[in-house]
Each structure stands twice: as structure tokens, then as C-alpha cells.
Amino acid sequence: xxxxxxxxxxxxxxxxxxVLPEQTYRTWLASTTALSLSDDTLVVSAxxxxxxxxxxxxxxxxxxxxxxxxxxxxxxxxxxHQGGEERIEFPxxxxxxxxxxxxxxxxxxAARGVRPAVALLNERYTFDRFVIGRSNELAAAASDxxxxxxxxxxxxxxxxxxxxxxxxxxxxxxxNTILERRPDRQIAYVPSEQFTNEMIDAIKTGQTxxxxxxxxxxxxxLVDDVHFIANxxxxxxxxxxxxxxxxxxxxxxxxxxxxxxxxxPGLQERLVSRFEWGLVTDIQPxxxxxxxxxxxxxxxxxxxxxxxxxxxxxxxxxxxxxRQLEGALIKLLAFSSLSRREISLKMAQDALGPEVxxxxxxxxxxxxxxxxARTASSWGVSVEALMSKRRNRTITVPRRVAMYLIKTNxxxxxxxxxxxxxxxxxxxxxxxxxxVEAEMASDPGLRTRIGxxxxxxxxx
Ligand code: ADP
Ligand code: MG
Numbered sequence: 001x002x003x004x005x006x007x008x009x010x011x012x013x014x015x016x017x018x019v020l021p022e023q024t025y026r027t028w029l030a031s032t033t034a035l036s037l038s039d040d041t042l043v044v045s046a047x048x049x050x051x052x053x054x055x056x057x058x059x060x061x062x063x064x065x066x067x068x069x070x071x072x073x074x075x076x077x078x079x080x081h082q083g084g085e086e087r088i089e090f091p092x093x094x095x096x097x098x099x100x101x102x103x104x105x106x107x108x109x110a111a112r113g114v115r116p117a118v119a120l121l122n123e124r125y126t127f128d129r130f131v132i133g134r135s136n137e138l139a140a141a142a143s144d145x146x147x148x149x150x151x152x153x154x155x156x157x158x159x160x161x162x163x164x165x166x167x168x169x170x171x172x173x174x175x176n177t178i179l180e181r182r183p184d185r186q187i188a189y190v191p192s193e194q195f196t197n198e199m200i201d202a203i204k205t206g207q208t209x210x211x212x213x214x215x216x217x218x219x220x221x222l223v224d225d226v227h228f229i230a231n232x233x234x235x236x237x238x239x240x241x242x243x244x245x246x247x248x249x250x251x252x253x254x255x256x257x258x259x260x261x262x263x264x265p266g267l268q269e270r271l272v273s274r275f276e277w278g279l280v281t282d283i284q285p286x287x288x289x290x291x292x293x294x295x296x297x298x299x300x301x302x303x304x305x306x307x308x309x310x311x312x313x314x315x316x317x318x319x320x321x322x323r324q325l326e327g328a329l330i331k332l333l334a335f336s337s338l339s340r341r342e343i344s345l346k347m348a349q350d351a352l353g354p355e356v357x358x359x360x361x362x363x364x365x366x367x368x369x370x371x372x373a374r375t376a377s378s379w380g381v382s383v384e385a386l387m388s389k390r391r392n393r394t395i396t397v398p399r400r401v402a403m404y405l406i407k408t409n410x411x412x413x414x415x416x417x418x419x420x421x422x423x424x425x426x427x428x429x430x431x432x433x434x435x436v437e438a439e440m441a442s443d444p445g446l447r448t449r450i451g452x453x454x455x456x457x458x459x460x
Contacts, residue, residue, distance in 0.1 A: 008042055008071060009034035015066045016059070019330075019337045021302075028055050032079075041076040042067070052079045056426050057413040062330050069338055078427065121179065121189060125172035131297050133290025136166055136283045143170040143254075147177035150220055150252035154279035156243075160257045161283035162367045163416050164323030167256040170283075171222045174254055178220055188215070189222040193423055196228070196235045203234075212238075216245045220252045226275075227257045228423050231266035231388075243274055253278075258369065258420070265384045285367070286322065291315035295325055304333065310348045317352060320367065320410050327411065328352055366457055368406045368420055375402035378453055387422040401450055403429050404436035409458050 003011070013032070017025045028051060035043040046052045055063075056079050067075045127147070132140045139159045146157050157174075159167050175187045202211035215221070221242075229235045246253055257264060260282070261275040286294065292315040299306045314332075318324045335351040336343050376383045379398035386399045399421060406417050407429070414426035421429075440447040 003037070003071070005034035005037035005042060008037055008067075008075075009044055011070050012042075012063060012067050012077075015070055015338065016063060019062070019066075019334045020059070028059065035080065035082070040073065041078055043078045043080055045080050045082045048081060052081045053415050053426070055079055057415050060413055061327055061411070062334050065331060065334055066338070076430075078430065080427075121172045121175045121187070123176060125169040126176050127173045129297070129301065130166065130169055130173060131290060131294045133286050133293065134284075135286045135290060136170075139166075139170060139281045139283045142279050142281050143174050146252060146254060147174040150178060151250045155247065155250075156253035156255050156275060156278040158255045158257070158261060158275050158278065158280045159283060160260050160280070162258065162285065162321065162369060163412060163420070164321030165283040165285060166322055167283060168224055171224060171254055171256055175220065175222055185219040186217060187220040187222065188218045189224065191224045192226045192228045192235075192239075195223065195239065196232055199235055199238050212242070212245075215242045216249070218246065218251065220254070221246055222254045224256050225258070225419065226255045227259065227264050227267075228419070229267070230264050233268075236268050236271055240268070240271055240274070243271070247274075247277075265387075285320060288315055291318070291322075291325060294322055295329065298326065298329055304329070304343070306332075306343050307345070309345045310343060313345055313348050314352065321412075323413075324411065366410070368410055368412055368417070371405050371410070371457060372402045372420055374457055375405060375453060378449075387420075389422065400432040400436045401453070403432045405450070405454060405457065407433050409454070 009032070013029055016029060020029070028046075031051070032044050032046050032055070035045045037043075046055055060077070060079075064075075064077055067077055127140070127144060130136075130140060139161075142154055142157055143159070145153050146155075159170060161167055172189065175189055178185055179187055199208075199211060202208045223239075229239060243253060255275060260280060261267065261272045264272070292311050295306075295311045295314055298304075299311070310332075314325065314328045318328045332343050332348060332351055335341075335347065339347075341347050372386060373383050375398050376386050379394075379401075381395055381398055385395050386402060388395070403417050403421065406412055406420070407414070414429040417429045418424040418426050436450070440450060
């Protein structure tokens with residue numbers, strides 16, 4: 001039976017509606033539409049770029065699983081944003097610049113592009129919901145201090161660590177706490193890529209003065225994933241001045257990154273030293289006990305009934321990040337709902353695959369960064385080259401292989417993998433992974449080489 005794109009998507013979406021909270025479904029999936037279905041790819045459109053990223057990131061795995069079960073075939077799902085004018089991508093939580101006397105206001109449309117988009121702070125990302133363990137206790141304590149007394153103890157607060165370990169969560173928790181106590185505070189949550197884009201727009205439209213003015217009126221600046229401004233000289237210059245202005249005005253700055261300041265390649269020395277003025281702290285992957293505690297808390301919060309043996313099974317088998325743990329829970333839920341089976345140990349084994357035995361349960365050695373580094377060195381190129389825009393084959397082959405290894409072994413969302421490679425978008429990553437698969441099929445040499453690397457990294 002041939003389904004049209006629309007019919008296929010309606011089917012998948014209806015299934016997703018059964019497993020996702022109603023609010024989630026309405027916010028993110030109700031407004032999506034199918035664009036096309038060709039060969040094995042279903043292209044779905046979401047209303048904004050942000051929605052595309054979000055759906056891909058949070059529900060991509062779930063939707064792909066559902067697609068596979070509902071339609072039988074290994075269907076590729078791709079999310080796209082369809083043209084059209086896009087206003088601020090992030091819903092606003094406070095009016096960015098209330099019309100108090102003395103505030104520079106430019107509510108006209110020309111100014112829209114240069115207004116810092118005050119992002120919606122995810123209200124689920126609170127301190128209450130953050131499970132503290134050895135791996136994150138310093139970062140959590142420092143964040144708590146900053147939220148309690150901004151710009152007094154640690155300024156800036158710099159939190160670094162691998163993907164999916166809770167950096168963004170802590171940052172939002174700081175924002176949520178301050179906002180609750182002081183709703184009048186201007187809080188800006190800005191992924192550093194967004195800072196870059198806004199600045200570029202401001203330059204294009206000749207509104208740099210306004211851009212500056214606006215960033216300097218913020219009380220709490222939360223800059224997420226600052227490593228994306230590496231090698232972007234103009235952005236670093238601008239950020240340096242914004243930083244100084246806010247710091248001098250005793251405003252709180254919180255920064256996250258995938259590594260410590262001095263380890264970020266292509267970051268100007270003066271920024272490195274400023275980032276080290278306050279407190280630099282890291283988050284490591286959670287140990288077994290913390291992973292179990294996180295799973296238990298998430299299950300309880302969502303009123304999911306799940307026995308301890310299942311929790312332990314998942315905790316033992318999902319070791320890289322908290323995001324992976326969450327993905328496993330969602331998968332269990334979907335599996336339970338679709339197969340109409342209670343969540344049990346047997347069912348978890350069916351859904352998540354056979355147990356991987358880690359006798360000592362040492363912290364997991366393989367991070368996506370490590371896969372990237374090992375692949376680079378195996379091909380004799382630098383990590384920076386993999387993260388750069390360079391397109392010659394000496395670089396593109398190892399870059400794609402690294403993406404492929406990360407996707408197939410660590411199952412990170414495509415957009416996160418893109419971030420690890422200089423901010424490439426998720427469709428580029430999907431393309432790269434597919435390309436490696438195709439090349440492996442026709443090139444035994446490449447297949448062996450990747451197999452060896454796979455064995456070294458993951459012993460599998
Ligand atoms: P990062 O920004 O480091 O990539 P996130 O903050 O986005 O990671 O965290 C990924 C997911 O894991 C989020 O849904 C977050 O709520 C959850 N999470 C991370 N750490 C914890 C924790 N210690 N307790 C509870 N949830 C956590
Ligand atoms: Mg993050």
C-alpha cells in the first residue's frame with residue numbers, strides 16, 4: 001500500500017500523540033506538516049528553525065522509532081524549516097526592553113533583527129529537578145550561589161563539559177531562580193551562535209550601535225556553548241566589549257562550553273583570561289549511582305511506573321550522558337505504548353538491546369570529543385581541521401567518519417553532532433552519516449579502517 005507523505009506523517013504523529021504529554025504534542029508537533037515522501041525519505045516541515053532543531057533534538061529518535069514501527073520500512077525522517085519571514089525564534093519571557101524612561105527603545109521592525117532574543121527559559125530546568133552527584137556537584141553549587149546572589153561571588157561563572165551533561169539545564173535554573181525572585185531583571189539566554197548571527201545581522205543592517213546598546217542593558221547574560229565563537233574574530237571582538245561593559249557594570253555573566261577556556265582552540269587570549277576571572281568548573285559524566293538517581297527522578301516526575309531492576313538496567317547501559325538516559329526512558333515509554341506491554345526488565349532488554357557488561361562500571365571513557373580526536377589523529381589531521389569549514393577530501397573524509405562513529409555509537413542528536421564540528425546543521429550531519437554508510441558499502445578498505453577505529457574506541 002502506497003501512502004502519501006501526508007498520510008504517513010498523520011499516522012506517525014498520531015502515534016506520537018499517544019506517548020508524548022499533550023502540551024508537548026501541541027507545542028511542537030501539531031503545527032508540523034509533511035512536505036514530501038520520496039524513496040525512503042519523509043520530509044516534514046516545522047514553522048521555525050528553532051522548532052526544527054527542537055523537534056529533531058528532543059523527539060527525533062522517538063519519531064524515527066515510531067515511523068519504523070508504524071510503516072515497517074526504515075524510513076528516513078528529515079525536518080525542515082520552510083522559508084518565509086521568521087520573527088524572533090525564541091518565545092519571549094520578559095519584554096526585553098520595557099519602556100522605562102532612559103531606556104533606548106526601538107520597537108520598529110527595522111530594529112527587530114538586532115534585539116537580543118530573550119529566550120524562553122525552559123521552566124523544567126530548575127534546581128529542584130537537577131540531580132546532584134559527584135560529577136556535577138561543584139557546578140551545581142556554584143550555579144546555586146550565582147542564582148542566590150548574582151554578580152557577587154563568581155563572575156563570570158564558566159561551566160564546561162561534554163554534551164548532554166546538564167550545562168544548559170544549570171544555566172536555565174540560574175535564570176529561572178533569578179526571574180522568580182526578581183521579575184524585573186533583564187535576563188538574556190543566548191546560544192553563542194545566536195549572538196554571532198545577531199551581530200552579523202546588525203552589521204548588515206548598519207545597526208551595530210543598537211545591538212551593543214541592547215546587550216549592555218542586560219542584568220544577567222547567559223551565553224551557552226561559547227566555543228562556537230572560536231575563530232570568529234569579529235564576534236569575539238564584539239563579545240569582548242559586551243563582556244567588559246557588563247562586568248564593569250556589575251552584571252552577572254554565565255558561560256558554558258564544551259571545554260575549559262584555555263582549551264578552546266582559536267579563542268583570543270584576552271577572552272580566555274576574562275573567562276578565568278571568576279570560577280571555572282566542569283561537569284563530568286555521571287557515575288552509576290547518579291545515573292540511577294536521575295532515572296528514578298525523571299520517572300517519578302512523569303509518573304512513570306518503573307521497577308528498580310529496570311532503572312538499574314538502563315543506568316548500566318546508558319553511560320555517556322544524561323540526555324542518553326532520557327532518550328532511553330522515552331524509548332521505553334514508546335515501546336510500552338506501541339506494544340501494549342508493561343515496562344519490565346525483559347521489555348527494556350528488547351527495547352534497548354542486550355546488556356553491555358561493565359564489571360567495574362568505571363566512568364565511561366568515550367566521549368564524542370574523544371571520538372572526534374581519535375578519528376582526527378587516525379587520519380593524521382587536527383581536530384581544528386575537522387571543526388573548520390575546509391572542504392578538501394583529506395578533511396571531509398575523517399570529518400564524516402567521526403560524525404558517523406558518534407551517531408552510530410553514542411546516538412547523539414544530529415544537531416549536537418553538528419555543533420561538535422564547527423556548528424554544522426543537522427541536515428549536513430545526516431548527509432555525512434549516510435555518505436559514510438554508502439562509501440563503506442562500496443569500499444572495503446574504508447570499512448576495515450572504520451571497523452578498526454570502532455574496535456579501538458568502543459571494543460565492539
Ligand atoms: P548540555 O547543555 O550539557 O548539553 P543539557 O543541560 O541540555 O546538557 O542536559 C541534557 C538533558 O539532561 C536535559 O534534559 C537536562 O534536563 C537533563 N539533565 C542533565 N543533567 C541532569 C541532572 N543532573 N539531573 C536531572 N536532569 C539532568
Ligand atoms: Mg547545552
